[in-house]
Amino acid sequence: MTSRTAGAIVLLTLFSSPHASADEQEGITALQMEIEALQTEFANRISVLEAKLARLQGLPEPAAGAPLQPSKDTTPIITNKSAQEDPIQSASLTAPVAPATSGRRIFGNEFNPSVGIILNGAYRDYSSEMSEMAGFPIGHEGERGKEGFSVDHSELNFAANIDDKFSSKVTVAIAEHEGETEVELEEAFIQTLAGAGLPDGMSVMFGRGFWTLGYLNEHHNHADDFADRPLTNRVFLNNTFNDDGLEVTYILPADFYAEIGGGLFLGDDYPFGGADGGGVGAWSLFARTGGDIGYNHSWRLGAYLLSGSADNGRSSNDDDIFFVGDSDLYVADIRYTWAPTGNPRQKELTFQSEFFLNQEDGTYEDSALASGLVMFDEQSSGWYAQGVYKFNPNWRLGLRYSRLAPADTPAALFGGALDAADHDPQALAIMADWTNSEFSRLRLQYSLEELSDGQEDNQFTLQYIMSLGAHGAHKY
Amino acid sequence: MKHIFFTILTVFSSLFLAPGSADAKVRVFACEPEWASLAQSIGGNLVEAYSATHAAQDPHYIRARPSLIAKMRRADLIICSGAGLEEGWLPVLLQKAGNTKAQHGGPNFLLAANLVPLLETPVTLDRSMGDMHAQGNPHVHLNPHNIPPIATAIVERLKVIDGANLTTYEQNYETFLARWIAATSRWESEASDLKGRRIVTHHKSWTYLIDWLELKLVNTLEPKPGIPPNSSHLEQLLAQVNEAPVLAIVRSPYAPDQGSKWLSGKTGIPEAILPFTVGGEDEVTDLFSLFERTLDIFDGAVDAKS
Missing domain, CATH: 3.40.50.1980 (Nitrogenase molybdenum iron protein domain)
Structure with a gap:
């Protein structure tokens, strides 16, 4: 309707009187008819739109792009048409349907990469100035965190399905090393989806990732129950083994959970190092099993082997210690969870423990001692155990103990970083954390670390872990 | 040491490689008990419905437990509420299990929330409003009028998955639906x-x-x-x-x-x-x-x- 006709209608209504002339009367009738025609047209349009809306709501999964079956003619598909032919179905559809408050469909950002930002920062206070790990080579990441304020574990995640066969994930960490801000590519991998055409139960991950090795290694720091990793992961893996490589896992076709897998890696990440890019520097094999006991208990057990070599050498302890040779790392882990009320949202007890055995065969050199090359064929080990109790949806308490058993020190390395001087490094941690929602957590932790003989370190950590954007996964 | 590890691994794999119980039942993996029950009503003794959660659990706060991976691995039909209710654990299960039948949009995968009109679909989304589901409220089973369209979808899927028993499913479904419609109007008058x-x-x-x-x-x-x-x-x-x-x-x-x-x-x-x-x-x-x-x-x- 143009504004002019609208104006004419208003004028006519205002000035029309019961004594209107025949001409005027004719004009009014024409206008009335015009208005009626417009009303009918709008009514028709609205009913067409309503029908469209009803059809959209009645259709099964209109948003899912894939058809139910390849052929529409030969296989049954649920549509309104078939419903009309079936008396029972049509009865159900003509029965009053609850009205929806809104026909709008708003989806998350599943179709674009889901983006998540983890804000993970802390304030740390240490009583000891020194933190020397006796008897073990230790990488930079494995050392205790920076004292004072730090935002060292903030990270950015992107994840999405690429198509029907592949998914991917990228994690970039923004870390501060000696006053400089560095961007680290923690993860960048592709992974097969169930539609990739592999045998049922098989999955391949290719790229850089937190590989399957014990319980903690495949988890991100921000999902941990404590503010730092236990001594075992700090010493044997420099916190995390995330080399470049490829991993295949296979869930066996049993009623019971049983998984086997293995990987091939470049061999550049701790505990290996100095890969010259030629071939495969390391490989892994593992097997795990687990299950439920009744409704409220569940468990998982695993055994892992990571084997490889540092042919061109691995440096540690601020480049003081240099190792060339082979290492075999055996890991066993157990995890057990119990929901006392049956609902883990309310109360939950989790227990986990890992054991590491590391066999190294090669040469060590301690440049601080000017030791020269020292033959080395020894084994070291370590373990930790932790329990975390969630006593209401917001609060958890945790206790962790970790202990290491250093290798026998060759005489040529006496007095250096690799000389344990008959001391087993150990650490005790107690934490309490408050979880406001699935996206925010504050934690207070006290640790007593005794990494070398007589070096007692009382540590206090106040930590925040918040996530923006994508919803995290509830892994076991 | 390595030999011991390899031996353990081989024994372990061969123990479980023998396929589990090979009964001919259609295995239904339901995320919530209501869908397991509905599938059982329609499938009768031709299906074996497993519910990943029980009534005392909040279905949002579930971990991708080992037992759930094993069940998902061998499922023939997956029925979940959708609308973000299981977003913390269902994607992990699908990824880990690698079951070719368990794919979004495929004939063996049903999300109830996609079949019925959703209530409380938010117009704006902000995490400060609490735990919001972008698609709408996912607890759709508590309106009896939402059950028939989901039952229809289940029977259609069962007929495709297990075509040999098509007529039985059809009969069970019709019996169920007739009872359901009668019960619904009785409840409404009560x-x-x-x-x-x-x-x-x-x-x-x-x-x-x-x-x-x-x-x-x-x-x-x-x-x-x-x-x-x-x-x-x-x-x-x-x-x-x-x-x-x-x-x-x-x-x-x-x-x-x-x-x-x-x-x-x-x-x-x-x-x-x-x-x-x-x-x-x-x-x-x-x-x-x-x-x-x-x-x-x-x-x-x-x-x-x-």
Whole structure:
């Protein structure tokens, strides 16, 4: 309707009187008819739109792009048409349907990469100035965190399905090393989806990732129950083994959970190092099993082997210690969870423990001692155990103990970083954390670390872990 | 040492490589008990329905446990609520299990929330509003009118998956639907006096039931979805309830009871612990008894009042 006709209608209504002339009367009738025609047209349009809306709501999964079956003619598909032919179905559809408050469909950002930002920062206070790990080579990441304020574990995640066969994930960490801000590519991998055409139960991950090795290694720091990793992961893996490589896992076709897998890696990440890019520097094999006991208990057990070599050498302890040779790392882990009320949202007890055995065969050199090359064929080990109790949806308490058993020190390395001087490094941690929602957590932790003989370190950590954007996964 | 490790690995793999029980039943993996029950009603003894959660659990807060991976690995039909309810664990299961049948949009994968009109679809989304589901409220099973379209989808999928028993599924489905429609109209006539009654609930789990029975939700004990009740919110709620009394304080068996007990103690308004899903009470063994018990409990509250 143009504004002019609208104006004419208003004028006519205002000035029309019961004594209107025949001409005027004719004009009014024409206008009335015009208005009626417009009303009918709008009514028709609205009913067409309503029908469209009803059809959209009645259709099964209109948003899912894939058809139910390849052929529409030969296989049954649920549509309104078939419903009309079936008396029972049509009865159900003509029965009053609850009205929806809104026909709008708003989806998350599943179709674009889901983006998540983890804000993970802390304030740390240490009583000891020194933190020397006796008897073990230790990488930079494995050392205790920076004292004072730090935002060292903030990270950015992107994840999405690429198509029907592949998914991917990228994690970039923004870390501060000696006053400089560095961007680290923690993860960048592709992974097969169930539609990739592999045998049922098989999955391949290719790229850089937190590989399957014990319980903690495949988890991100921000999902941990404590503010730092236990001594075992700090010493044997420099916190995390995330080399470049490829991993295949296979869930066996049993009623019971049983998984086997293995990987091939470049061999550049701790505990290996100095890969010259030629071939495969390391490989892994593992097997795990687990299950439920009744409704409220569940468990998982695993055994892992990571084997490889540092042919061109691995440096540690601020480049003081240099190792060339082979290492075999055996890991066993157990995890057990119990929901006392049956609902883990309310109360939950989790227990986990890992054991590491590391066999190294090669040469060590301690440049601080000017030791020269020292033959080395020894084994070291370590373990930790932790329990975390969630006593209401917001609060958890945790206790962790970790202990290491250093290798026998060759005489040529006496007095250096690799000389344990008959001391087993150990650490005790107690934490309490408050979880406001699935996206925010504050934690207070006290640790007593005794990494070398007589070096007692009382540590206090106040930590925040918040996530923006994508919803995290509830892994076991 | 390596030899020992290899031996253990080989023995372990061969132990489990023998395929498990090879019965011919269609294995249904349901994320929630209501869908396991519905699939069992339609499939009868031709299907074996497994529910990943039980009535005492909050289906949002589940871990991708080892046992669930094993079940997903061998499932023939997957039925979940969708709309973000299982977003923390279902994607992990699908990824880990590598079951070619378990794919979004495929014929063996059903999300109930995609089959019925959703309520409470937010127009704006902000995490400060609490645990919001972008697609709408996912607890769709509590309106009996939402059951038939989902039952229809299940029978269509079963007929494709197990074509040999097509007629049995068809018959079971028709029997179920006839019973269901009769029961729905019976419930509606019984519950007509509930119309317009005011209630308080713990979480927004009851939206579809409230919508169906035309109850009036005064407020929730949770200040925001997923945020546990706090004292200032409860005080405010107490004032609100004292001003205009309500019929009952409704919560599910898995919701914590402190908030509703406190409010009930202060006001004398009865707590109504509704079964919420199949298995929520011992006698609630299927969807029929779920609605029957729910209405019984409401009737009890009405009688107590008059």
